[in-house]
Amino acid sequence: MGRNGSHDVIITLVVSALLIWLLPLMISTYTLTVLVIYGMLGLSLGLIWGFGGILCFGQAAFFGLGAYTYAIAAINIGESTLPMVLAVLVPAVFAALLGAMMFYGRLTDVYLGVITLVVTLILFKFVNSTAGPQYVIGNARLGGFNGIPGFQTLNVPGDPSAYIWGDPYFYVCAIALVAVFLLVTWLLRSSFGRIAVGIRENEVRMGLMGYDIAARKTVLFAIGAAIAGLAGALFANWGEIVTPKLFSLGQSAEIIIWCIVGGLGTRFGPIVGAAGLAYLKFMLGQQSMIDNTLIMGLILVLFVVFLPRGLVPAVASLLNSIFGRTKRKPRPRRMRTARHG
């Protein structure tokens, strides 16, 4: 496993380096940055849903919470390092509390979906209604539907006047995504990850083996929220404004669509789904002939009907059937052969 693991790390690094070098030759780094951020957001749901079996309809809530935490903290603190850390911690703690309530309450999947949906809705409504001057946190006005503009954006740690923006900001985001990806890879290889997959497959059996299902789901849920929060903070820096739209149900639904289209139960699928669909939406946004939510819906339906396991698993099994037989026997594929759940 150790050797196999370092092998995977090297491949990941080489492929990412190539992509980080080549993609800016084709697409502007400004656009790429947001694709990378969405990729991270997709991965956050891909982790808890694809590997943990937790379908969260409110992943956008953690994304928005991360963005708002960053913006509010940045206004109050000035230097960006601590706000970045807070933007990861606040959604994680929030998710841990929410998750503990849901998982220890032994809610079924349906109610889990409903609660995460409702929480997102409440956050959205609440933040939307904070236009009045009485809604302030420290020096930061929440601003209601107008959002919060004008906060300190990412700077070199320790030097608030050295802003990181433009091309360098793209590289920061891309490296952050690679780091999160490696972290997720490591997590899934660890006992914790393998147990999480076991729980996704059969909760009752894992309980009868002696695993505390509620505790483990809560932790995984919080990890997913932490990643979504980081993506939110990066998004806030990219847009230089945060608005309640980040919390919207539309945003949550999109994350779910990214995962389905890209491929659940894979690490790569949700990233590809997110970046691919976001790029498509960006290109569609430049024309006004066809309504782009219609196209998103159409794509989702086509995938559900024709490629229910998603793009990445489909491509992988295609490659396998072309090259698999002529080359050496396919390696046992632990996590990736997982049932789409």
Add this chain to the structure above:
Amino acid sequence: MVETVLETSGLTMRFGGVTASDNVNFKLKARELRCLIGPNGAGKSTFFKCVTGLLTPTEGHVYMRGQEVTGWQPHQIASLGVGIKTQTPNVMDALSVHENVWLAARRFYNIAEARDRADAIIERLTLSAIARTQLGQLAHGERQRVELGIVAVADPWLVLLDEPAAGMSAQDVDRMTEIIHELTRFAAVVIVEHDMQFIRSIAQTVTVFHQGAVLMEDNVERVMSDPQVRAVYLGKKA
């Protein structure tokens, strides 16, 4: 004096109007092998579920090694060292045989030790050739054996097996009988079975359930020849 590992007193489980377990007083000694029999719907599986925490009894108490565990969560009871094979296979179908057994071992042992123990049990169950195969692709008998491995690998001191021989070939049953005997070197084992021949070959003491309650508890031969037992159970079967 031999320690009592499992005791229930007045255990009752009602589902609406149905009393699935009716005032069951049950005692099991360490390393004892006990068979539970009874017609369909007699409440055998319900009894197991109450003992392992899958159901919380409506009334009564469950004690394990003298400690009251009534109302505990399944994972808490399992963590004491209690293993169960449920009536319907309860396994991770998308995972390999090895991963299934490893997960069970990992709960009590570190990564490397869990792997070694999983390997050993898999070999003992002659599943080595299919250790990397997903469970979903296996035959029913093989999956039953894997579930037995999941239970055995954790070194439990109390093992509950709900119809472990169902759907197995004669050869598989022989192998399982051996493994059950091995288990009884360290664990008390309770087996629910319908196969009389199997029960005769394995058990000394048999408890008969009927309509949720314990009808009789005695030596296997005496139970089999009891007219009342034959009436409620054997008579119907024969």
